[in-house]
Amino acid sequence: xxxxxxxxxxxxxxxxxxxxxxxxxxxxxxxxxxxxxxxxxxxxxxxxxxxxxxxxxxxxxxxxxxxxxxxxxxxxxxxxxxxxxxxxxxxxxxxxxxxxxxxxxxxxxxxxxxxxxxxxxxxxxxxxxxxxxxxxxxxxxxxxxxxxxxxxxxxxxxxxxxxxxxxxxxxxxxxxxxxxxxxxxxxxxxxxxxxxxxxxxxxxxxxxxxxxxxxxxxxxxxxxxxxxxxxxxxxxxxxxxxxxxxxxxxxxxxxxxxxxxxxxxxxxxxxxxxxxxxxxxxxxxxxxxxxxxxxxxxxxxxxxxxxxxxxxxxxxxxxxxxxxxxxxxxxxxxxxxxxxxxxxxxx
Amino acid sequence: xxxxxxxxxxxxxxxxxxxxxxxxxxxxxxxxxxxxxxxxxxxxxxxxxxxxxxxxxxxxxxxxxxxxxxxxxxxxxxxxxxxxxxxxxxxxxxxxxxxxxxxxxxxxxxxxxxxxxxxxxxxxxxxxxxxxxxxxxxxxxxxxxxxxxxxxxxxxxxxxxxxxxxxxxxxxxxxxxxxxxxxxxxxxxxxxxxxxxxxxxxxxxxxxxxxxxxxxxxxxxxxxxxxxxxxxxxxxxxxxxxxxxxxxxxxxxxxxxxxxxxxxxxxxxxxxxxxxxxxxxxxxxxxxxxxxxxxxxxxxxxxxxxxxxxxxxxxxxxxxxxxxxxxxxxxxxxxxxxxxxxxxxxxxxxxxxxxxxxxxxxxxxxxxxxxxxxxxxxxxxxxxxx
Numbered sequence: 097x098x099x100x101x102x103x104x105x106x107x108x109x110x111x112x113x114x115x116x117x118x119x120x121x122x123x124x125x126x127x128x129x130x131x132x133x134x135x136x137x138x139x140x141x142x143x144x145x146x147x148x149x150x151x152x153x154x155x156x157x158x159x160x161x162x163x164x165x166x167x168x169x170x171x172x173x174x175x176x177x178x179x180x181x182x183x184x185x186x187x188x189x190x191x192x193x194x195x196x197x198x199x200x201x202x203x204x205x206x207x208x209x210x211x212x213x214x215x216x217x218x219x220x221x222x223x224x225x226x227x228x229x230x231x232x233x234x235x236x237x238x239x240x241x242x243x244x245x246x247x248x249x250x251x252x253x254x255x256x257x258x259x260x261x262x263x264x265x266x267x268x269x270x271x272x273x274x275x276x277x278x279x280x281x282x283x284x285x286x287x288x289x290x291x292x293x294x295x296x297x298x299x300x301x302x303x304x305x306x307x308x309x310x311x312x313x314x315x316x317x318x319x320x321x322x323x324x325x326x327x328x329x330x331x332x333x334x335x336x337x338x339x340x341x342x343x344x345x346x347x348x349x350x351x352x353x354x355x356x357x358x359x360x361x362x363x364x365x366x367x368x369x370x371x372x373x374x375x376x377x378x379x380x381x382x383x384x385x386x387x388x389x390x391x392x393x394x395x396x397x398x399x400x401x402x403x404x405x406x407x408x409x410x411x412x413x414x415x416x417x418x419x420x421x422x423x424x425x426x427x428x429x430x431x432x433x434x435x436x437x438x439x440x441x442x443x
Numbered sequence: 444x445x446x447x448x449x450x451x452x453x454x455x456x457x458x459x460x461x462x463x464x465x466x467x468x469x470x471x472x473x474x475x476x477x478x479x480x481x482x483x484x485x486x487x488x489x490x491x492x493x494x495x496x497x498x499x500x501x502x503x504x505x506x507x508x509x510x511x512x513x514x515x516x517x518x519x520x521x522x523x524x525x526x527x528x529x530x531x532x533x534x535x536x537x538x539x540x541x542x543x544x545x546x547x548x549x550x551x552x553x554x555x556x557x558x559x560x561x562x563x564x565x566x567x568x569x570x571x572x573x574x575x576x577x578x579x580x581x582x583x584x585x586x587x588x589x590x591x592x593x594x595x596x597x598x599x600x601x602x603x604x605x606x607x608x609x610x611x612x613x614x615x616x617x618x619x620x621x622x623x624x625x626x627x628x629x630x631x632x633x634x635x636x637x638x639x640x641x642x643x644x645x646x647x648x649x650x651x652x653x654x655x656x657x658x659x660x661x662x663x664x665x666x667x668x669x670x671x672x673x674x675x676x677x678x679x680x681x682x683x684x685x686x687x688x689x690x691x692x693x694x695x696x697x698x699x700x701x702x703x704x705x706x707x708x709x710x711x712x713x714x715x716x717x718x719x720x721x722x723x724x725x726x727x728x729x730x731x732x733x734x735x736x737x738x739x740x741x742x743x744x745x746x747x748x749x750x751x752x753x754x755x756x757x758x759x760x761x762x763x764x765x766x767x768x769x770x771x772x773x774x775x776x777x778x779x780x781x782x783x784x785x786x787x788x789x790x791x792x793x794x795x796x797x798x799x800x801x802x803x804x805x806x807x808x809x810x811x812x813x814x815x816x817x818x819x820x821x822x823x824x825x826x827x828x829x
Binding site for chain 1: 444445446447448449452513708711720723724726727728730731732734735736738739741742744745746752754758761762812814815816818819820822823824825826827828829
């Protein structure tokens with residue numbers, strides 16, 4: 097038993113962290129938000145050059161195999177930095193497409209960004225306006241539920257929601273980009289076109305895992321930024337971080353984040369398919385990472401005071417990303433239902 | 444990364460499970476916070492000891508089987524999954540023994556540990572005083588050196604909130620041995636008998652009235668030099684060097700929570716309205732947290748010599764103490780009106796006993812306010828101050 101990263105995994109995470117740090121991620125994120133995708137694409141190409149998407153692709157298709165733990169570690173860093181773009185979706189699509197006519201090795205080089213709808217997202221794909229390829233993932237019926245059509249809503253537990261197979265289609269049309277609470281994200285309504293025989297189980301599992309990882313990283317960065325601010329900001333003649341009322345909020349955020357870490361590792365083993373892993377660790381990790389990031393975001397806003405409510409303060413980019421990702425690829429309710437139904441995938 | 448067990452670990456788990464299946468009493472023992480229950484739990488400790496299961500991680504010389512941290516975690520999972528009795532000897536095993544292993548003499552280890560492991564001697568802790576709770580370093584109970592009987596100490600003062608002291612045999616705690624020194628200095632870590640001349644124990648009822656703790660009044664109680672742990676006047680360091688044991692994994696093992704979460708799921712299947720997603724959410728959250736604690740234990744066991752592998756003990760204590768309350772609140776919610784408030788006489792009453800026990804979690808072993816201060820200052824690096 098070794099539920100700790102090994103030397104290679106630690107070194108790889110450090111490499112990814114270094115590339116991100118050199119790229120000034122808040123600037124890249126703000127450019128992306130303003131419609132300039134070039135710096136974000138350049139950053140993704142740098143990350144892809146480390147072999148990042150290849151960690152989701154078998155060797156016979158130009159990848160290096162199936163390494164969810166390494167991918168999760170990389171996406172904790174991506175979440176920490178707040179790198180923009182449909183990166184989770186690109187890697188999840190890269191995991192699903194090998195061996196199908198839709199496969200493109202440019203997904204490995206970082207030249208190609210892809211996006212795909214979360215089947216619970218009523219046909220909205222993130223950043224389809226910036227992606228080279230867009231896909232629609234549906235539950236087995238193939239129908240894309242429209243708003244108000246009686247499809248399962250958040251928190252509902254359909255008889256087999258999430259349990260059955262899903263179907264993947266190319267996006268036949270893309271609607272207008274709608275802004276997200278996270279200014280770096282846009283949601284675009286996509287209609288299903290041609291069916292694509294991809295590995296949808298792998299796609300969904302990886303998207304859930306990497307979204308959880310991103311949430312954990314964003315939460316950790318929000319806590320670190322808040323601790324730094326609380327140590328520097330003085331009121332009543334002392335650092336506000338010396339007040340228990342502030343300290344205890346930060347300590348509670350630290351507890352939530354710290355105990356999400358081992359769940360994320362367990363989830364990576366479950367997605368990898370380890371016999372000794374527990375499939376419930378995936379929805380458990382998504383729920384715990386979302387909860388911890390949400391706690392960290394609330395605390396960050398409160399500790400920063402009005403500054404934490406501004407658009408211009410860089411840390412609030414993560415605050416807003418944490419909010420957007422909380423429901424993506426498995427709401428907390430869907431994750432809890434999956435835990436109780438002994439399932440890997442949140443419905 | 445992996446969570447695979449070695450064949451030896453699998454065999455260890457199977458052996459523990461087989462023994463527990465054969466020996467765990469079919470009927471729950473009476474509460475260990477009663478005289479009758481205390482005696483029954485002491486007898487259970489003896490049975491555990493004879494089977495070699497009372498202190499699995501200890502050296503063989505003292506009754507253990509030198510289990511690794513991973514094996515200890517597996518044993519605890521099996522122990523609580525089997526519904527085995529609570530450990531009446533836990534103050535000794537989890538709090539005193541680690542300090543003895545770190546600071547005790549060979550003579551002390553040989554004299555104290557086997558009797559602790561077999562339940563022959565049950566230990567109470569004696570940290571708090573009426574004026575020294577969270578601010579433990581302000582304690583006033585004193586020990587004065589004497590040449591009587593070859594040299595020793597005369598203990599005077601008052602200790603309080605001493606868990607198990609109502610029925611225990613001996614206690615351990617800190618005493619001021621240098622009256623000129625202040626705060627953390629001039630304290631000594633001493634072991635003392637609870638039946639000696641000069642000791643008065645006044646049991647205190649916890650919320651349900653059971654005497655789970657006690658006040659201890661000491662009037663020139665003699666303790667030989669051999670019962671000082673570590674160096675005299677250096678007791679604070681000895682006590683704090685193992686305080687993490689009380690707050691970390693060992694006092695409230697992950698297995699205790701994974702077993703309780705599994706029982707809660709059973710209760711949910713039996714009692715819940717399937718349409719009640721709010722209750723389902725509570726149950727799932729408890730399972731998720733218990734699982735997080737279990738995996739955090741596996742991470743710590745992956746590199747037992749690396750302190751960075753383990754979650755800091757103050758974070759741990761916050762996590763399990765809050766989880767214990769959440770878990771029992773969820774169970775009582777499921778049991779519903781009537782059943783949820785009946786303290787004795789039903790099989791389900793065990794949940795209320797657990798709830799009562801859980802209420803104390805955020806208070807003992809350093810209040811959760813103190814733990815949050817420690818997390819903020821020592822883990823996050825925030826400035827000192829309250």
